[in-house]
Each structure stands twice: as structure tokens, then as C-alpha cells.
Amino acid sequence: MRELFAAIRSRLDAAWLMAETERLWKLELGQRSPDQRAAARRAEALLRRCGLKSVERLRFPADGKTTYQDRTMALAWTVREARLTVIRSPQPLADPVVADYARHPFHVVYGSVAAPRGGTEAPLIGEESLLSGGGARGAMVMLGPVTRPARPVLQALRQAGALGFVTDCITDRYLTPDALPWINACTEGNHWQVHADDGPFIGFTVTPRAGDALREAVRQGGVRVRVQSDARRYAAERDVVTGLLPGRDRREFWIKAHLYEPLADDNSAGVVGAAALARTLRELVRSGALPPPRFSLRLVFAQEVYGFAAYEERRGGCLRPSVLGALNFDGMPLDPARGCEVWLSPAGAPCFGDYVMEDAVAECGPLTRVPWTVEERGHYFDDQGSADPTIGIPSFWCLCRRSLWHNSAQTPAVIDPECFRDALALQGAWLAVMLGLTRRTIRPWRARAAFLAGRHLLEDARGLARAPAAGRPDAKRILAYRLEREAARLEAGQRLCPGAGLPGALAPARALRRSLLRELDPLLPRTASPGAGLVRSAASIVYARASRGVPLDLARMPKSQRFPLPCGGLYGPFVRIVALLDGRRPLGEVIRRAAWEANEALTPGQAADVAHALGKLAEYGYLRRVNRRQAS
Numbered sequence: 001m002r003e004l005f006a007a008i009r010s011r012l013d014a015a016w017l018m019a020e021t022e023r024l025w026k027l028e029l030g031q032r033s034p035d036q037r038a039a040a041r042r043a044e045a046l047l048r049r050c051g052l053k054s055v056e057r058l059r060f061p062a063d064g065k066t067t068y069q070d071r072t073m074a075l076a077w078t079v080r081e082a083r084l085t086v087i088r089s090p091q092p093l094a095d096p097v098v099a100d101y102a103r104h105p106f107h108v109v110y111g112s113v114a115a116p117r118g119g120t121e122a123p124l125i126g127e128e129s130l131l132s133g134g135g136a137r138g139a140m141v142m143l144g145p146v147t148r149p150a151r152p153v154l155q156a157l158r159q160a161g162a163l164g165f166v167t168d169c170i171t172d173r174y175l176t177p178d179a180l181p182w183i184n185a186c187t188e189g190n191h192w193q194v195h196a197d198d199g200p201f202i203g204f205t206v207t208p209r210a211g212d213a214l215r216e217a218v219r220q221g222g223v224r225v226r227v228q229s230d231a232r233r234y235a236a237e238r239d240v241v242t243g244l245l246p247g248r249d250r251r252e253f254w255i256k257a258h259l260y261e262p263l264a265d266d267n268s269a270g271v272v273g274a275a276a277l278a279r280t281l282r283e284l285v286r287s288g289a290l291p292p293p294r295f296s297l298r299l300v301f302a303q304e305v306y307g308f309a310a311y312e313e314r315r316g317g318c319l320r321p322s323v324l325g326a327l328n329f330d331g332m333p334l335d336p337a338r339g340c341e342v343w344l345s346p347a348g349a350p351c352f353g354d355y356v357m358e359d360a361v362a363e364c365g366p367l368t369r370v371p372w373t374v375e376e377r378g379h380y381f382d383d384q385g386s387a388d389p390t391i392g393i394p395s396f397w398c399l400c401r402r403s404l405w406h407n408s409a410q411t412p413a414v415i416d417p418e419c420f421r422d423a424l425a426l427q428g429a430w431l432a433v434m435l436g437l438t439r440r441t442i443r444p445w446r447a448r449a450a451f452l453a454g455r456h457l458l459e460d461a462r463g464l465a466r467a468p469a470a471g472r473p474d475a476k477r478i479l480a481y482r483l484e485r486e487a488a489r490l491e492a493g494q495r496l497c498p499g500a501g502l503p504g505a506l507a508p509a510r511a512l513r514r515s516l517l518r519e520l521d522p523l524l525p526r527t528a529s530p531g532a533g534l535v536r537s538a539a540s541i542v543y544a545r546a547s548r549g550v551p552l553d554l555a556r557m558p559k560s561q562r563f564p565l566p567c568g569g570l571y572g573p574f575v576r577i578v579a580l581l582d583g584r585r586p587l588g589e590v591i592r593r594a595a596w597e598a599n600e601a602l603t604p605g606q607a608a609d610v611a612h613a614l615g616k617l618a619e620y621g622y623l624r625r626v627n628r629r630q631a632s
Contacts, residue, residue, distance in 0.1 A: 001363040004432050007289055009425035011280045014417035017272060020046065022412045025268040028260060030105045031182070033062065033076035033236055036260045036303075040239035043259060043271055043301045050279035052243030052299065060310040063235040064196030069309040069317075069391070069549025070556070070622070074193030075111070076236035082108045082229040084140075084166065084204045087121065090220040093213055099166070099204040105262070106180040106408050109149065109203030111187070111194035112164075112231045119228035122163050126218045136160035140202075140225055142214050143167045149186050149203060151564070157201065163227065164202030168211025171405045177209045180408040182262065189562050190569065191553040192305065194233060202229055240311045241301040245278055247293040253434055254326040254393070255297070256383050258304035263410035265402070267304075269420065270329035274299050277428045281435075293435035295324060304330070308383055309549060312391060317548050320392030324496065325353050325434060328383045328397040332423045334415045335400060336369040340423070343397040346378030347485055347597050348579040349387035351394030352442075352493030352502070353434050355449045360430040368422035372398075376456070377598050380550050380579050381570040388579050390548040394492070398427060439497045449493070450505040453486040454512050461516040463599075475520050478596050479513050485597075542626040543614060544583030550575045556620045563616065566609035573600055574610055578617075583626050587611070 024046075027039045044057045060066070064075035084099040084107075099107040123139045127147060130136045141162050147153060149167050157165060170181040185192045186203055206214065217223050241259070244252075255277065257270035278299055284290040302308045312319060325345070333340035342361050345351045358374055365372035378387065378395070386393040404410050433441075460482050464475045486509060490502040547556075552570060554562040567574045576594040585593070591610070595601040602610065617623045 001360055001429050001433070002367065004429040005364040005367060005425045007284060008277070008280055008428040008432070009421050011283060012276060012421045012424055014421055017269075017276055017420050018412060018415065018417050020272040020276075021264055021269045021415065024272060025262065025264045025412060028262040028268060031110055031184075031262050032078040033238070034078060037239060039259055040241050040301070043241045043275075046272070046275045047241065047243035047299060050275045051282050052278060053246055055243040056241070058240045058242065058311070058314070059237040060240060060307065061235070062238040064194065064198075064233070067553070067555045068306075068313040070547065070551050070553050071306045071309040071549065072191060072195050072553045072555045073238065073306055073310065074303070075196060075233040076238070077111055077194070077231070077233050079108055079112070079229065079231035082112070082204070082231055085226040085228075086124070086214075086217075086223065087226050088222060088224040089217045090222050091217050093210075093217070098206045098210050098214065104180055104408060106182045107205055108229070108231060109167075109186050109201075109205060110184040111198070111201070111233065112203045112229060113200040113233065114231055115202060115227045115229045119226055120163070121224055121226050124166070124214065124218055124223040124225045126215065130156055130160055130162065133160070136162045138163055140227060141165045142211070142218050143169065145169060145173065145208065145211060149183060151188050154186070154188050154199070154201060158199050164204070166204045166206055166211075166214065168206050168208045170208060170407055172403050172407065173208040175403065176407055176409045178207045180205050180207060182406040182408065184406075189553060189559075190565060195553075197559055202227060238303060238307065240307050242311070243278075243299050245282055245293070245297040247296040247435060249295050250322075252296045252298045252323050253431065254323060255299050255329055255431075256308060256326050256386075257299070257301055257329040258307070258383060259301050260303050263406065264412040265334050265400075265410050265414055266331050266405075267329070269334060269415055270332060271301050273332065273420065273424050274301075274329050277424045277431070281428065281432060290432060291436060294438055295435050297431070297435060305382060305385065305552075308386065312386065312393075313548075318390060318392055320349075323393045325351055325394040325396065326386060327427055327431065328395060330383060330397065331399050331402060332420075333370040333372075333398060333400040334419045334423065335402065336416055336419055338403070339371040339373065339401045341399050341401060342372055342374045343384060343399065344374065344376050344378045345394035345396060346380060346384075346387050346576070346579070347488070348380065348389040349392055349394040350485065350488035350492045352445075352449070352489055352496065353394060353396065353430070354489055355445065355452050356433050357396055357430050358452055359448060360426055364426045364429055368426060369416070369419050370422065372426075380575045385550055388550050389582070390545050396430075398423065437496055439500050442493060442497045442500045442502070445493075446500070446502060446505050449490060449502065450508055453490075453506060453509040456486065457482050457509050457512055457516065461520060464520060474592065474596070476517060477592070479516065481593060481596050483509060483513060541587040541611075542583065542585070543581045543587065543618065543623045544626050545581055545622075546624040547622045550578055551617055551622045554620075556622065561616075561620075563613070566613050567602070567606050573598060573602060573606075574613065577610060578614075581623065583624070587614070
């Protein structure tokens with residue numbers, strides 16, 4: 001593995017990576033739909049220059065209506081001029097023009113609409129006046145420093161008849177007081193960009209320094225602003241770019257890197273890095289340093305979450321037989337001051353590649369400038385959501401623990417070029433192994449997989465031993481579930497390489513489980529676990545999935561019936577529970593398994609919220625209620 005890392009890294013040109021990243025970032029910076037089209041063309045040309053085959057730029061609707069996997073495609077959007085000028089203030093400002101698209105594109109919130117022709121004047125009031133019902137009609141509202149312009153704010157603005165808002169809500173505001181937030185998810189629902197049924201708004205961003213000054217002026221009273229904007233939403237098309245390095249087998253591994261997010265490390269670098277890695281692997285094969293790959297490698301560049309859903313549906317939707325795994329190049333570890341979390345594929349899409357990735361991190365991580373840690377549970381959000389069982393693509397994500405997020409300070413200057421090479425080389429080593437797996441080459445991994453399966457079991461047992469006594473009654477089930485997960489990984493490897501004898505590698509782990517249970521037995525309480533009541537109450541409820549993809553936008557529901565997903569939404573345990581609904585296990589058992597997998601149990605209140613939300617999803621056709629006789 002170290003030799004692969006070194007061979008790949010030596011062929012990655014840091015200067016080329018940085019130059020191409022900057023070129024793509026500058027195209028995407030304007031954040032308008034024409035800028036997105038220019039970026040897609042650039043990405044298409046990049047794939048051709050890097051020697052990929054079957055390069056395509058595919059078009060999908062950008063109409064705010066068409067839906068794939070419960071992800072409704074965002075409307076197209078553009079702007080030429082937009083400006084917010086303070087024309088009256090009780091205290092002088094450093095610059096009366098506090099927001100100007102010409103100065104920086106992030107000054108205008110994506111999806112914002114036009115002001116009356118020629119501009120209009122309006123009072124600027126504070127958020128507290130909006131919430132107290134005091135004279136917001138026709139006004140611009142200066143939001144608080146930690147108030148995100150999302151569903152509750154937009155609803156309050158609409159009900160009050162406000163003209164629009166100004167925000168400086170940004171991560172690390174005191175680290176970057178002169179930076180701007182990039183705001184794209186200014187919507188009235190769970191969705192990330194404006195739909196056709198989202199109401200109009202005019203939104204500007206300002207720096208934290210300017211925001212503090214404006215709030216102080218508003219506190220004194222009498223602030224008026226001039227609002228100018230020709231922004232508009234419209235129906236058009238948005239591109240997905242893809243290219244192929246063909247192998248002997250038509251089944252594919254993917255590198256996914258999202259376009260259309262105008263931040264250098266999130267994600268212009270991901271697109272450029274994917275192309276560079278594909279070119280490097282191709283060169284190594286042509287030079288004889290790597291054998292010709294068995295499996296094919298496909299690069300897919302699309303709008304985050306939404307574009308990938310559209311492309312997956314065009315490919316057939318459930319892709320488990322044809323797509324064997326995917327690397328998500330988004331927010332890669334490009335800063336030596338920040339560590340990297342490596343998220344393996346979650347249980348819904350088991351993959352033998354989990355073992356290979358753990359080995360890649362153990363072998364190659366110490367050779368890099370960034371500390372790497374493996375998070376085994378994986379997730380079902382963002383572009384790792386393709387691991388949902390209804391889609392079935394095992395998905396891996398090496399994500400930097402960054403402080404800046406959607407911040408205009410995320411320019412190419414935040415990227416360390418040597419860390420860039422490190423990140424690509426480590427993931428490339430994993431990819432080279434997976435692309436070349438055969439019955440012969442997988443055999444050396446059999447012993448390594450057996451070792452890692454046993455280590456996972458031992459780690460779970462140690463966690464149970466350290467847990468409070470009340471948390472131990474499920475020990476036997478937890479360790480049995482652990483063996484299920486390891487068996488599924490080995491069976492996935494067996495499907496890749498029939499005859500490799502991988503399932504037999506689990507025999508030592510089974511013996512270890514019996515030994516561990518004997519040692520744990522004196523520590524196990526003889527009472528039911530704290531969640532036993534919940535499990536009993538949900539014993540008669542069995543759900544099967546009835547739609548593809550983890551529900552997000554709730555597009556099947558009338559707008560008035562849509563609701564925030566419970567327990568942290570896309571980023572909490574709810575989506576893990578949905579992913580594990582299989583039409584056989586009762587809901588209580590599914591909730592338990594989700595807790596074991598993620599090591600985060602639900603409170604009774606959260607469980608009630610989950611049960612209610614699942615009922616609503618079943619009502620609108622996302623789930624199907626199964627009676628116990630059918631389930632058994």
C-alpha cells in the first residue's frame with residue numbers, strides 16, 4: 001500500500017493542481033447559472049485532457065419542479081447588478097455601500113429576486129422588530145449574527161410583508177470578520193436551493209464587521225437603505241459531467257466531486273483532484289507500474305446531492321449490481337492544521353473496501369501531513385447518501401475537520417498543495433487496489449479482513465465493558481449485529497471475486513465472540529435494557545421502503561404538510577433509521593440497530609418524534625406499512 005501511495009504521489013504535480021483549481025474556482029465564483037454552465041464546460045474539457053473516455057456533459061432540468069429521489073432540481077438563477085446602500089444612518093459607516101455584487105458575488109443570496117425597476121428605498125429594522133410584529137412591512141430586516149436565513153425567518157418575513165433581509169451569519173465570524181457567507185439554502189423547506197413554490201425574497205450578505213455596525217445603527221433608529229437588484233429565477237437546464245477509464249469488467253467504481261459550489265476547497269479542488277488522480281492511474285497503467293484494471297473507473301461531476309440523484313436515476317436508480325463503490329471528493333483534507341475523518345460505507349451498503357480503506361489509512365496516513373482517523377459507522381447524508389440501500393452504492397468520504405464553511409475566505413490560499421497531493425495519493429492507493437481486485441489479488445486481504453473483523457468485535461466488547469451497567473443488557477445482540485456487519489462485508493468481497501473463500505475468514509471472529517460473551521457475562525445485568533419498553537411498543541410496526549433515496553425535500557407532500565426531519569434531520573439518527581427499514585424487522589429493532597451502529601441512542605421523546613415522522617412518510621408513499629405476518 002505504501003508503494004502505491006508513493007507511486008501515485010510522485011506523479012501528482014502540485015503546481016498544476018493549484019493552477020487548475022484556481023481557474024475552475026474563478027469560473028464558479030459568480031454562483032449564477034451561466035457561471036455553472038461555464039464551469040461544467042471547463043470540467044468536461046479537463047476530463048478530455050486527462051485522457052478519459054466516453055466524456056459527456058449531460059443536461060437535466062433546472063426548473064424547480066422535476067424531482068429525483070425526493071430531490072427537486074433547483075431553479076436556474078442569475079443577476080447582473082445588485083447593491084445595498086445606506087442612505088441615512090444615525091452614525092457614520094466606513095462605506096455606505098454595504099453590499100455590492102460587483103464587489104463580491106457572495107453579497108447577493110442565491111435565489112434572491114429583483115427589486116422594483118430603478119431600485120427602491122426602505123427602512124432597515126432589526127430582527128427583534130420583525131419578531132415582535134413592529135413595522136416590518138416594506139422594510140429590510142437586519143438579522144442577528146447567528147440567525148440563519150432559513151424556513152422560520154423566511155416565513156416570518158413573508159407574514160410581516162418585509163421587503164427582504166440582510167445577514168452576516170457565518171462560521172468563524174471572529175476569525176474572518178471581513179469575509180462573507182455563501183448562502184445557497186435560503187428556502188422554505190428542507191431543500192437546499194429555491195424551488196418553484198418558494199416565495200420571493202431579496203437577500204444580501206455583509207461582513208461581520210459591517211453587520212455589527214449596521215445593528216448598532218439600527219439600535220439607534222432611523223436607518224434607511226436603497227435596494228437595487230435585477231436578480232431573477234428562471235427554468236433552464238443544469239449539467240452533469242462524466243467520463244470513464246474503462247477496465248476489463250464493465251462494473252464501475254466512481255469518484256464523485258460536486259460542482260457549482262464557489263469555494264476553492266469546497267469543491268473546485270475536488271473536481272480537479274479527481275481528474276488528476278484518474279490521469280495518474282492511467283499513466284501508471286500505461287507505464288507498466290500498475291496492471292490494467294479489472295474494473296472501470298467513472299468520474300461524475302454534478303450539483304451536490306441533487307445532480308447526483310438525477311444522474312443515478314438516469315443510470316437506473318438502484319445501482320448495486322453495476323456500481324461497486326464510490327469515493328466522495330468533497331472537503332478533502334487540504335490543511336495541515338486540520339485532521340481528516342475517513343467515513344467508511346454505512347451498514348446499508350456493505351463493502352469489502354472498508355477493510356482496504358482502514359489499511360490504507362493505517363499504512364499511508366503516517367506518510368502525510370494530516371492526522372487521519374477512521375469513523376466506521378459512515379453516514380447517509382450529502383453525497384454519501386448514495387449508500388442508502390434503495391440506491392446501493394457503497395460510499396466513502398475523507399472529510400477535513402475544517403473550521404471555515406461556506407465562507408468567502410475559502411480561496412485557493414487555504415489549500416496546502418502538499419496536503420492536496422497526500423489526500424489524492426492515499427485515496428488513490430485505495431482505488432488502485434479496488435480496481436485491480438481479482439480472485440488472486442484478494443487472497444492476501446483475507447487474513448487482513450479476518451484481523452480487522454476481530455478487532456472491531458473486540459472494540460465493541462471493550463465499549464460494553466466500560467459502559468454503565470444499564471447499557472449492557474443488549475451485549476449479546478450488539479456483538480451478534482457486529483458479526484452480521486462483518487459477514488456482509490466479506491460477502492460483498494465474495495461477490496466481487498467468487499471462489500475467494502472470504503466468508504470463511506469470519507470463523508476466528510465467531511470464536512472470539514463466544515469468548516468475549518463468557519468474559520462479559522458476570523458484568524451483564526439481568527434486567528431489561530432502558531429501551532425495552534420502546535422496542536415492545538414498536539414490535540407490531542414494520543415498514544418497508546416504497547421510494548428511492550432517503551426522503552429530504554418531501555416533494556410528494558403538499559407544501560403545507562412538509563415538516564423538518566426530526567432528530568437533526570439529514571445529519572442525525574433519523575435517516576439512519578429510515579435506511580435500515582427493510583420490511584422485515586419491527587421498528588423497535590431497527591431503532592436499536594441504528595443506535596448500535598451510530599453509538600447514539602434515542603431518548604423517548606426523540607423516538608416519539610421518529611415514529612410520528614415515519615407515519616407521515618408512510619401516508620405520502622415514502623414507506624409502506626407491512627403487517628407482521630407478511631414480514632415473517
